[in-house]
Amino acid sequence: MASTPPHLNSVKEANTAESSEPSSAEKTKASEFKCHQCGAKLTYAPGTESLKCKYCDHQNKIPKSEKDIQELDFKKFLANMQDDEITEEKLFIKCTSCGAESTTEANVTSSNCPFCDSEIVATAKTKKLIKPRSLLPFKITRKTAKQSYKDWLKGLWFAPNALMKKAKLNVAVSGVYVPYWTYDADTLSYYTGQRGIYYYVTVTRTRTGSNGKQETYSAQERRTRWYPVSGTVTKDFDDVLVVGSKSLPRKYLRALEPWDLENLVTYKDDYLSGFKSESYQINLEQGFEVGKEIMDDQIRIAIRWHIGGDEQRIHSVSTQHSNISFKHILLPVWISAYKYKEKVYRFLVNARTGEVQGERPWSLVKITLAVIAVSILIAGGIYLYQQAQ
Numbered sequence: 567m568a569s570t571p572p573h574l575n576s577v578k579e580a581n582t583a584e585s586s587e588p589s590s591a592e593k594t595k596a597s598e599f600k601c602h603q604c605g606a607k608l609t610y611a612p613g614t615e616s617l618k619c620k621y622c623d624h625q626n627k628i629p630k631s632e633k634d635i636q637e638l639d640f641k642k643f644l645a646n647m648q649d650d651e652i653t654e655e656k657l658f659i660k661c662t663s664c665g666a667e668s669t670t671e672a673n674v675t676s677s678n679c680p681f682c683d684s685e686i687v688a689t690a691k692t693k694k695l696i697k698p699r700s701l702l703p704f705k706i707t708r709k710t711a712k713q714s715y716k717d718w719l720k721g722l723w724f725a726p727n728a729l730m731k732k733a734k735l736n737v738a739v740s741g742v743y744v745p746y747w748t749y750d751a752d753t754l755s756y757y758t759g760q761r762g763i764y765y766y767v768t769v770t771r772t773r774t775g776s777n778g779k780q781e782t783y784s785a786q787e788r789r790t791r792w793y794p795v796s797g798t799v800t801k802d803f804d805d806v807l808v809v810g811s812k813s814l815p816r817k818y819l820r821a822l823e824p825w826d827l828e829n830l831v832t833y834k835d836d837y838l839s840g841f842k843s844e845s846y847q848i849n850l851e852q853g854f855e856v857g858k859e860i861m862d863d864q865i866r867i868a869i870r871w872h873i874g875g876d877e878q879r880i881h882s883v884s885t886q887h888s889n890i891s892f893k894h895i896l897l898p899v900w901i902s903a904y905k906y907k908e909k910v911y912r913f914l915v916n917a918r919t920g921e922v923q924g925e926r927p928w929s930l931v932k933i934t935l936a937v938i939a940v941s942i943l944i945a946g947g948i949y950l951y952q953q954a955q
Contacts, residue, residue, distance in 0.1 A: 652696060699895070700831060743843035757883045899914055
């Protein structure tokens with residue numbers, strides 16, 4: 567009997583320790599996505615409904631799913647979390663540098679992290695997670711994303727001069743499905759506050775006249791009269807989007823929005839072929855707490871409108887959430903990481919719309935010179951104005 571290659575032993579041992587049953591990741595072999603023409607491994611072709619062979623260009627059509635994309639009841643789901651129908655096991659490898667956990671194949675023990683480009687040499691482990699029910703497939707190609715990275719890097723204002731030399735223009739761009747939650751909820755909010763109504767009074771003021779003498783004049787001064795208010799506001803929410811990842815800066819992921827969620831398709835492993843997916847680090851309950859904060863911002867806007875008047879003060883808000891439902895979805899992002907002076911900077915592309923966001927270094931010298939130049943221009947403008955007067 568042939569012996570097991572040494573580099574696979576650690577993976578097999580880890581898999582055995584984690585679970586005695588084969589994981590869904592192990593059941594979904596690359597052989598399931600073989601080219602009908604030459605037998606090579608197929609990968610999903612962005613912007614299409616097909617898997618494509620990189621050797622013979624043959625395309626295998628991804629079969630359409632008849633399943634509807636449904637919202638799941640939040641409370642019922644939490645009560646049945648151990649149900650195998652709603653959870654799955656997958657192989658993940660964890661980056662010790664940034665903490666990201668991304669999918670891997672059973673025979674891979676080393677790779678580069680798609681989130682920070684650090685080399686990962688570790689054992690893959692299985693993890694039980696809530697199954698994603700839908701996703702947005704990649705639409706922007708790797709070539710387009712790479713060009714966006716180059717254009718973005720070249721167009722940075724106040725960047726260090728050495729950046730273009732030290733940041734690789736031909737850096738690898740990885741396609742990753744980022745985990746998200748969406749929440750629907752009906753809300754009823756009780757509030758107390760104050761309504762401000764403007765009124766005007768005539769006041770006497772003093773100023774220096776053109777002849778250099780002091781003179782008095784009358785002016786209207788605005789003041790505010792406050793009245794106590796209380797009431798209730800109802801607001802329904804649909805698809806409040808919460809990222810389930812901690813590996814990428816939330817402000818950049820939020821800046822990639824909006825997403826065309828109306829084009830979600832039923833989850834199929836076919837769409838993940840050739841790409842990685844990240845496991846969620848913010849679970850279903852934690853995600854809803856973040857979602858409530860997002861809802862609260864909108865509720866406060868509705869309360870201010872409900873209070874009316876010229877100004878509003880909100881003293882207290884108590885909100886009840888009902889009819890809560892959710893979806894676990896995957897959204898496609900092209901990620902590139904580059905290093906400058908030993909610090910890692912991430913670059914993100916919304917793989918549906920092409921929206922670009924990223925981290926970047928700043929040149930303090932350039933910023934200082936720009937501030938000085940603007941100050942000189944302002945001082946010069948004031949001087950010329952005074953001379954003209």
